[in-house]
Amino acid sequence: MxxxxxxxxxxxxxxxxxxxxxxxxxxxxxxxxxxxxxxxxxxxxxxxxxxxxxxxxxxxxxxxxxxxxxxxxxxxxxxxxxVGRLADPPAMHALEGLVTEVCNDLPAHPALSHDIDCGGLSVTGPRNDLKRLFEAVLGNVAVHHDRDFGKLRVTATPWQDRVQVVVTDDGPGIEPALWTAVFKPLATLHPKSETGRSGVGLAIAQKVVRSLHGEIAIIPTEAPRGLSLLFDLPRADGGH
The missing domain is CATH 1.10.287 (Helix Hairpins)
Structure with missing residues (x-):
């Protein structure tokens, strides 16, 4: 070809x-x-x-x-x-609908309870890229969770003309020394033969967020287990 x-x-x-x-x-x-x-x-x-x-x-x-x-x-x-290069035209999307759609497609094991509170906020961006973002972030939680049952929480709050999204889970977490490295393409914490993942998920998430002029990072949590991921997206109403 x-x-x-x-x-x-x-x-x-x-x-x-x-x-x-x-x-x-x-x-x-x-x-x-x-x-x-x-x-x-x-x-x-x-x-x-x-x-x-x-x-x-x-x-x-x-x-x-x-x-x-x-x-x-x-x-x-x-x-x-x-991402970004073959993106859908930007449009307004109800954040809770996007998150719920992706959560419903997560694998049945481990059994993750979903706590979604997006405050009725909407974001602006290409639908396919936004779906890739949440598929990468939420799929990463499902793949790396080390118990049969777990909790997944997604919250969103307005911040200036943006929406801040926090994804929190109660999985094994990641050592702080690796918080930057996990966003590199093909980076995995465990052998790919064990996870079945390519190690590109968080790189896709980062690229989507940055293409929408935001940032994504792992943030400290007071819980003994788990991980919190923070990123921001354009607010559909521009903050008005």
Missing amino acids: SHSFTSDSQDPVREAEEFLYILTHDLKAFARAMRTIPDWIGEDLAAQRIVLSTDAADNLDMLRDYARRLDDTLTALTGLSR
């Missing part, structure tokens, strides 16, 4: 992001083939009534797992490259 660049050569960041999108898009075709071919091999062997040795079967399963993780990583990097 061939592509041509449409980005302005005067904007190296935009050009790099477009190159990342093209690269990951093309590589995903190879990754998906790598996910499918082991199944074809298994079907061909079964049709010929050939039984693989335990070691050979384990190696085939390992190939499937690595191909899946490669595909997932490329998908996440493609999502990162889309």
Whole structure:
């Protein structure tokens, strides 16, 4: 597949992001083939009534797992490259509706109780980027929670012409020394084979917030466990 660049050569960041999108898009075709071919091999062997040795079967399963993780990583990097560059037109969105929609799609395990209090506030921005933001932040809570049951709280308050959002959970938390590092692409606190995550989620969250002229950071909490994440978004009514 061939592509041509449409980005302005005067904007190296935009050009790099477009190159990342093209690269990951093309590589995903190879990754998906790598996910499918082991199944074809298994079907061909079964049709010929050939039984693989335990070691050979384990190696085939390992190939499937690595191909899946490669595909997932490329998908996440493609999502990162889309933020801001392939965003929906800015529009007004009820914050509580966005958060509730994403919470309803979180995995069933661990069982997280959702406490959402957005004060009836609305924000302005591209719907797809805002969804990516909350999918990244809330999905991160679900993936890293170390108990069968947990609590997830999302609150929002007006702040000048912005809305400050705080996401708090009662999971294992993150050591303060790593509070900055976790926002870097492909950064994970645990092996990717354990979490099933690519380590791009918080990088996507940061990029969405910064594309909307805000900041995102982990903030101290008095609770013995858990984590609090603070970020700000444009207030739909401009603070009036």
